[in-house]
Amino acid sequence: MITLYGVHRSRALRNIWALEEMGLAYRLVPVIPAFRVPDPAAPGAPLNTRSPEFLKLNPAGSIPVLDDDGVVLSESLAINLWLSRRCGAPIGTNDLAESARFAQWTLYAATEIEPHSHAILMHRVQLPPDQRDEAKVAAAIAALRRPLAVLDAALAGDGHPVGGRFTVADIALAETLRYALPAPELFEAAPHVKAWLAACHARPAWKLITARREAEPAI
Amino acid sequence: MLTIYGVLRSRASRNVWLAHELGIPFRHVPVMQAYRLADPDAPDAPLHTRSAAFLRINPNGHIPSMEDDGLVLHESLAINLYLAKKHGGALAPANLAEDALMTMWSLWAATEAEPHTIQVLYHRVGYPPEQRDAAKADAAVAALRGPFAALDAALAESGFLVGGRFTVADLNVAEVIRYAQPAPELFDAAPHVKAWLAACHARPAFQRMMEERAKEPA
Numbered sequence: 355m356i357t358l359y360g361v362h363r364s365r366a367l368r369n370i371w372a373l374e375e376m377g378l379a380y381r382l383v384p385v386i387p388a389f390r391v392p393d394p395a396a397p398g399a400p401l402n403t404r405s406p407e408f409l410k411l412n413p414a415g416s417i418p419v420l421d422d423d424g425v426v427l428s429e430s431l432a433i434n435l436w437l438s439r440r441c442g443a444p445i446g447t448n449d450l451a452e453s454a455r456f457a458q459w460t461l462y463a464a465t466e467i468e469p470h471s472h473a474i475l476m477h478r479v480q481l482p483p484d485q486r487d488e489a490k491v492a493a494a495i496a497a498l499r500r501p502l503a504v505l506d507a508a509l510a511g512d513g514h515p516v517g518g519r520f521t522v523a524d525i526a527l528a529e530t531l532r533y534a535l536p537a538p539e540l541f542e543a544a545p546h547v548k549a550w551l552a553a554c555h556a557r558p559a560w561k562l563i564t565a566r567r568e569a570e571p572a573i
Numbered sequence: 574m575l576t577i578y579g580v581l582r583s584r585a586s587r588n589v590w591l592a593h594e595l596g597i598p599f600r601h602v603p604v605m606q607a608y609r610l611a612d613p614d615a616p617d618a619p620l621h622t623r624s625a626a627f628l629r630i631n632p633n634g635h636i637p638s639m640e641d642d643g644l645v646l647h648e649s650l651a652i653n654l655y656l657a658k659k660h661g662g663a664l665a666p667a668n669l670a671e672d673a674l675m676t677m678w679s680l681w682a683a684t685e686a687e688p689h690t691i692q693v694l695y696h697r698v699g700y701p702p703e704q705r706d707a708a709k710a711d712a713a714v715a716a717l718r719g720p721f722a723a724l725d726a727a728l729a730e731s732g733f734l735v736g737g738r739f740t741v742a743d744l745n746v747a748e749v750i751r752y753a754q755p756a757p758e759l760f761d762a763a764p765h766v767k768a769w770l771a772a773c774h775a776r777p778a779f780q781r782m783m784e785e786r787a788k789e790p791a
Contacts, residue, residue, distance in 0.1 A: 425673055436676065436677075455644075
């Protein structure tokens with residue numbers, strides 16, 4: 355039995371996406387980030403990342419966490435690479451070279467894309483207007499120009515980063531790049547990336563989970 | 574035949590360390606970081622990360638990269654996970670669950686530790702003194718207290734991260750944690766981390782890589 359701890363409004367979304375694409379049965383335990391709960395330690399507070407019962411599972415107090423019949427994993431992108439090996443093709447793979455390329459693009463998403471795309475999201479959308487810093491957005495956009503050009507060239511061939519089909523490598527890249535959508539100028543300069551992300555977001559599994567995400571309380 | 578691109582004074586050190594651990598032959602192409610060259614466009618400049626010949630291998634212009642029987646791979650930690658699995662043995666995952674944990678620790682190192690450990694290195698040692706910012710180093714040390722506590726707890730039981738033995742997970746995490754050594758206060762508060770890193774650095778394959786590294790021009 356697969357249990358995923360987290361909420362749709364968190365990095366757990368990338369795992370929910372992979373699970374839905376793979377058609378795997380799973381139980382979702384809604385653990386909310388503590389910073390979104392007004393008084394996370396209060397009796398009766400919803401299960402959150404500082405709740406003692408969650409900290410027993412992940413002492414770092416971060417979501418998502420996956421428990422797959424006793425294999426307990428944190429790190430959202432590592433969870434998807436595990437699901438890839440567990441499930442195999444087409445969304446995952448059991449081939450050594452292909453799984454290495456999945457890991458390469460996944461680490462690329464984590465190190466070259468997400469720190470910058472997250473800064474764009476924070477400083478153009480999420481922070482209160484008086485805390486936003488457009489200089490940080492400009493630095494993040496500058497840092498993302500080369501990764502987007504590299505990805506654009508990689509997608510120009512068959513439309514996917516690995517294997518000519520939609521895989522967990524697409525999910526890792528799409529979910530980290532989504533945070534950069536408030537900077538449309540980046541995507542205008544990378545037409546293959548723009549078309550590929552639109553195609554990712556047209557997938558039935560994505561539409562299903564984003565509908566559930568919208569229905570989730572935003573506290 | 575395996576080819577590793579990148580000088581040892583770079584993240585290529587982790588791939589060369591692993592190759593020595595595995596005892597596999599490889600060709601080493603010492604691609605230099607372009608920013609370390611006074612004039613990377615000079616006709617006699619050594620092969621570097623903005624050279625056209627290298628950009629054909631890795632269009633990101635980053636080292637390391639590797640090529641192994643036609644497979645071109647970037648991202649130092651991904652390269653190590655691949656090489657360990659290809660060659661097997663005690664350093665590699667014994668099963669899918671170990672593979673998952675080794676991947677988890679590698680991503681943990683890349684996302685939770687390295688953005689901060691590299692700042693410790695830059696601002697306490699790497700940059701020329703006038704460019705160092707003590708406040709940035711101190712902020713990075715503060716950000717690392719939680720990750721060091723988590724790593725210390727994980728090492729408390731067996732002294733290793735996965736499977737009770739030295740694996741590619743230890744090597745990948747050790748190479749990221751090495752950058753924090755200019756902050757001894759972190760290690761004093763995490764005795765298992767301190768002992769584990771010393772044991773990793775006592776391994777002959779690490780020492781061989783570091784001896785070769787010391788011979789490279791700084």
